[in-house]
Amino acid sequence: MSLLKPTRVSVIVLFVVAIHLPVRRAFAGACCGGGLANVALMTGDEKSRTLMSLNNRQALWDISNRGEATLRQDSGIEESQNQLTLEHSQLIRDDFQWGVRIDGSQQNLQLSQEKSLPRYGLGDLRLSLGYEFLSELEYSWWKPKGFLILGAAIPLGKSTHETWDPAEATSEGHFTPTFGLVFFKANEFFDISWATEIQTPLEQTFRNTTDREWPVTTQVSGGTITQTTFALGHTFQKIPVRLAGRISPLWRSARKIQQEGIDSETDIKRLTSLSIDLNWFFNDHQQLNFTFTDQTSLRNTLWASNTALSQFWSLAYVHRVNR
């Protein structure tokens, strides 16, 4: 009986045994996507992958630059977003892949009892090129696959510097080169991944023409955004389901802003996302992903500052073509 009792040691032993098992199948479709700006990587045996997802975001908390947290409900500010995302990744060579992603949003905002109509707009067009610099050509219980990613975000929608209506701002507004490094290891039951991404939005000048009599010009330095995602997944033996957890701290540097000749500088922004992924594999080609992401749990000054924190739901259908 005592052998069957789950203890911390037995869980660790089971984990160590599990990662020594030979690779049966890598459910790569679920890896390294959500939260990062780059298009999700194909880390398994796929030749191509197409994804369509519906996402919902509710902004719940504001964290000031002093780290003080305010529930938006108490401020009478309600903000939500529904988003449709289309994404496609394709293998060019065994070690090269490219990807493209585009999204459209519907945003709702209520400020101090002043409800605005829903606004619709495109987000950013994201392109990426992935290179597998660490391949898994022979069995190794420890050696991960490694990928380098070069990407770019091309803004298609309006940013907050181009409209007075925050609900209308569906894009960051900057042309943004991104650089990523991903390590991924999977075996029969477990997968583990580490992804770090650096975004370097370019300095840009925006023109807000909402008020035709008084158009406002704003020059914004992009700064740097760094995000690291650590994920741990488990694939069940008897049901075609994978369950994974992710933690993603994000840091955005201060930005210099010049509006109408007047200089100001933002503070550093920090937040941390926690996610749960549930992937249901219909067959080798089709899967359904359900993801819940929460930024509000880690809202103390250690994890979050100078930002709004949200909760996200996402439902995605994925179609894969294997090699």
Add this chain to the structure above:
Amino acid sequence: MNSPLFLRIVLIAVLSITSVGGVSTKAQAAPCALPLPAAQLCASIQWDSAPSASRPNAFTLRFWNLESGSEAGPYVSPLQEPFVKLWMPSMGHGSRPVSFSPARDAAGQIIPGVYRVEKVIFTMRGDWDIQIQLREQGQVREQVALSLYL
């Protein structure tokens, strides 16, 4: 011998300090929290109620001559176009434009140098600047900011 000399030095020092103080108080300029020196103006903000992020806010904006006026008046209209902008420095964004109009008395006459600023909406809690600007020919000529933390 030394004692009168010492007293004389102390007396001269005291007189010097007093006279310097006299010069500084001679101007008798009213204290100005929001000066616009190029326009020789001072501005003041009087909130209808304490500013809050949970509802639209409103205030009265007054301008007076930096040298000869005070918060109690007389008020003078700026030569340039006055304007109020809300800006959140830490986040790098503003809020929607406020409603800005000249204040009127009970008879409906415009009160020179006094303005009503309404629909002051702070889109989130945190640090805000209320930028009082004087604009001319599409350019901000002068600006002063009142910083708030909500």
